[in-house]
Amino acid sequence: MARARRGGPLVWLTESRNGLGLIFMLPAAVFLICFLTYPLGLGVWLAFTDTKIGRAGIFIGLENFTWLSEDRVFWLSVFNTFFYTLIASVLKFALGLWLALILNENLPFKNFFRAVILLPWVVPTVLSALAFWWIFDSQFSIISWVLMKWGMIDAPINFLGEPWNARFSVIAANVWRGIPFVAISLLAGLQTIPQSLNEAAALDGATSWQRFRRITLPLLTPIIAVVMTFSVLFTFTDFQLIYVLTRGGPVNATHLMATLSFQRAIPGGQLGEGAAIAVAMIPFLLAAILFSFFGLQRRRWQQGGGD
């Protein structure tokens, strides 16, 4: 297949696989190297400097990290990030899987429901978060009003003003936004499971729980692994919801690492310190990516193919 015969480099560029490949990859590569790879490296470098907005920094070694390791707000944000990611991911998974199973039934208006359910995911997060801000208002929350009408509470709930209330409120908003993605992806996975397997198992006397546990779940595992990795990754690095709903408050109770990093770097001007917080997220992200990688490997292996 060596199409590149003798000739100048121009012929090589336009005729051979590698030459053409190089040309075709160029635009994407330029963008990704200039605005992704380079910033990633620069971010790591900034984390080891004392750069401020408007002032180039010098290398200060691990000073940012030692400073952060004694910063209680930083550790609080680490705790919050893990708490937020864990609870929100578990809820998104459980509710998303449930919704996917419901949608996989023979429903009337199935396409309509599928379309409507994706809406929270389509609408800009900041804008739907504003609606949640209004729903979580300390005085005029519609939830408080309904609960008071029903006589379940006496005074409006201070959703975003109390640390634990605020944590659970932002988690609720995150779950609300994340369910559609999990549900629709898992639904796509469910639809690839041959109906004949379920029918055969049903004929052999398996209960619906047994069929779910022994057929649906194992066949769905690879896609669950991938979907949940994405979900965990995006929850872990979430910024928008927190920034709109609480800006990290009350008393830093909902600061995630991403919001704290923004807070210190942009309004605070401490680019180096902000970068250090962002860099501190990388090990966890790597762990999640490796997990995803092995999830994909396993899927290939299950399909019995090398490629």
Next chain:
Amino acid sequence: MAETPQDDIVGMEQFNSLPRRVVVTYIPLAIFVFVLLFPFYWMAITAIKPDHQLTNYNDYSPFWVVQPTLDHIKFLFFETSYPGWLWNTVVVSVASTVIALAASVFAAYAIERLRFTGARVTGLLIFLAYLVPPSILFIPLAFIVFQVGIFDSRLALILTYPTFLIPFCTWLLMGYFRSIPFELEESALVDGATRWQILTKVILPLAVPGLISAGIFAFTLSWNEFIYALTFISSSENKTVPVGVLTELVRGDIYEWGALMSGALVGSLPVVILYSFFVDYYVSSMTGAVKE
């Protein structure tokens, strides 16, 4: 069908018994749909409520509006910079989507079909690039944007959005190109077509659904983007809708909920309308990106 107690096919039974179906399927589905849609209803109803009804839950039912008004939307369009933000968002989203799509088509074709040396590794790197979150890139990017001298301009966003669009689109298009039979390309090669002709005359027409999926998805992603726009833009006239609504319509302690919610509603409509026309493309791009 007669229901026999000793029926072994427990799973099939549920297709017959309506009450069970109602409890197991319809009621949970109704609750899901209600919860997932309620914030939009609340957003919409607030946007058209006159101010005196907004917080007066005793005299007016909060769930309904008595005399709907367009005052908030009028305020938005005639007394704030909202139209400018909408325009900025459109310009930035369209430009970055076009750039990302063009770059991605070539990249995906090269990785999937030219199979140059190292194509598989490149494909994997693209996937990894997709997993790099904006929240760890915005600080160094702000630094770069500042140094290049495009801080506080739409160009800053147009150039940085492709960083998360290109990996996504490339990955998606790779899947589409993979599904196009090799034989078509081979016969075109035998007939003497160049690679460029094959790409534009054979592959692209067949990959139109993939291009639409990638395009509308990229458009939605850039429309929804927030952290870069918040960091790189400082003057009011260059802001995008999400940033503008949040930073300019929220003033002091008295929130103008009507204006805020109509800002959120109007800002959501373009993507929702686009979505309603292309639901299946959205679903296929979402699941396609995850599945591969």
